[in-house]
Amino acid sequence: MTRCAVYGTGSWGTAFAMVLADAGCEVTMWGRRAGLVEAINTGRTNPDYLPGVELPAAVRATTDPAEAARDADFTVLAVPSQTLRGNLAQWAPLLAPDTVLVSLMKGIELGTAKRMSEVVEEVAKVSADRVAVLTGPNLAREIAARQPAAAVVACRDEEAAKRLQTACHTAYFRPYTNTDVVGCELGGAVKNVIALAVGIADGMGLGDNAKASLITRGLAETTRLGLAMGADAHTFAGLAGMGDLVATCSSPLSRNHTFGTNLGRGMTLEETIAVTKQTAEGVKSCESVLDLARRHHVDMPITETVVGIVHEGKPPMVALKELMARSAKPERH
Ligand SMILES: NC(=O)c1ccc[n+]([C@@H]2O[C@H](COP(=O)([O-])OP(=O)(O)OC[C@H]3O[C@@H](n4cnc5c(N)ncnc54)[C@H](O)[C@@H]3O)[C@@H](O)[C@H]2O)c1
Numbered sequence: 001m002t003r004c005a006v007y008g009t010g011s012w013g014t015a016f017a018m019v020l021a022d023a024g025c026e027v028t029m030w031g032r033r034a035g036l037v038e039a040i041n042t043g044r045t046n047p048d049y050l051p052g053v054e055l056p057a058a059v060r061a062t063t064d065p066a067e068a069a070r071d072a073d074f075t076v077l078a079v080p081s082q083t084l085r086g087n088l089a090q091w092a093p094l095l096a097p098d099t100v101l102v103s104l105m106k107g108i109e110l111g112t113a114k115r116m117s118e119v120v121e122e123v124a125k126v127s128a129d130r131v132a133v134l135t136g137p138n139l140a141r142e143i144a145a146r147q148p149a150a151a152v153v154a155c156r157d158e159e160a161a162k163r164l165q166t167a168c169h170t171a172y173f174r175p176y177t178n179t180d181v182v183g184c185e186l187g188g189a190v191k192n193v194i195a196l197a198v199g200i201a202d203g204m205g206l207g208d209n210a211k212a213s214l215i216t217r218g219l220a221e222t223t224r225l226g227l228a229m230g231a232d233a234h235t236f237a238g239l240a241g242m243g244d245l246v247a248t249c250s251s252p253l254s255r256n257h258t259f260g261t262n263l264g265r266g267m268t269l270e271e272t273i274a275v276t277k278q279t280a281e282g283v284k285s286c287e288s289v290l291d292l293a294r295r296h297h298v299d300m301p302i303t304e305t306v307v308g309i310v311h312e313g314k315p316p317m318v319a320l321k322e323l324m325a326r327s328a329k330p331e332r333h
């Protein structure tokens with residue numbers, strides 16, 4: 001039987017653990033808090049992140065990272081992007097020798113501007129052939145309700161991607177393989193920034209034309225960055241690009257979209273952070289995405305606008321006027 005370790009008992013770690021169990025894997029989750037681990041093992045629910053959802057019997061949890069790691073064919077990482085480096089440094093010595101590490105994270109590291117798979121390779125000292133990424137339009141609550149969704153598993157080693165595809169393929173979860181790890185990771189990280197922008201526009205009551213324009217031009221700037229970094233343009237028209245943008249920018253379940261909506265309605269950053277109970281990656285990653293764009297000399301006006309509103313106190317109405325007054329240009333630029 002395929003054995004999986006899942007590090008992180010948040011919304012997506014738990015929902016993906018369910019997917020793996022439903023696909024026939026045996027899953028051990030690692031969690032920080034003994035109380036939550038106990039609730040998962042005895043109550044078969046995760047009351048903090050997925051209340052009311054019954055977990056399959058093949059999912060169990062532990063606070064011992066070594067116990068979770070033991071004999072795992074796949075080691076799934078589902079912690080916030082900005083804590084991954086520190087977390088993985090502790091777990092790396094415990095990992096099973098040939099395990100494939102799977103990143104569920106959708107962020108870019110602050111300071112280094114590294115993608116999560118790069119952080120994993122560096123900290124766990126493994127080759128890119130042993131690091132996979134799972135991404136796409138996958139709102140955890142819908143997956144936990146076993147509502148249908150497609151996803152992408154990306155790995156430089158196509159055989160490893162296929163093994164992961166088999167390990168997480170269920171009647172309601174349909175993963176496709178891809179070898180464009182750079183494009184898949186950028187799609188996942190930048191859509192969170194665009195979802196913040198769309199949320200802000202929604203909060204300001206700017207309408208559906210504004211939303212569609214931000215999604216489309218958001219995809220254009222994501223693709224520009226991807227091409228500058230060697231990604232395949234087709235990836236951005238797929239599940240990791242357009243697919244995830246549509247889901248995240250249109251769903252009230254998205255933390256990034258909701259965060260933006262609160263800002264657009266006039267809440268301060270501090271008030272918005274206070275009412276956000278889970279990880280909204282775009283809030284920090286907008287700065288690291290902009291850093292990445294500058295390193296690659298790519299213009300990302302929507303990302304720059306989000307950084308201005310979220311981190312520099314720019315009033316959304318001023319930011320809107322500036323964005324609309326940019327010089328006119330052909331669409332494909
Ligand atoms: N929730 C979704 O719908 C969804 C879907 C796809 C991808 N993702 C991505 O998955 C990643 C995890 O998101 P999530 O939704 O599970 O977040 P979450 O906020 O629901 O859970 C985060 C988990 O990380 C743990 N954690 C927080 N700080 C930590 C630290 N310093 N050290 C160790 N553990 C820590 C929390 O206890 C929790 O178990 C993010 O990158 C997110 O973008 C989320």
Ligand SMILES: O=P(O)(O)OC[C@H](O)CO
Pocket residue numbers: 106136137138139140192195244247248253254255256257279280281
């Ligand atoms: O809730 P969000 O905004 O982190 O988005 C969740 C997923 O990434 C959607 O695919």
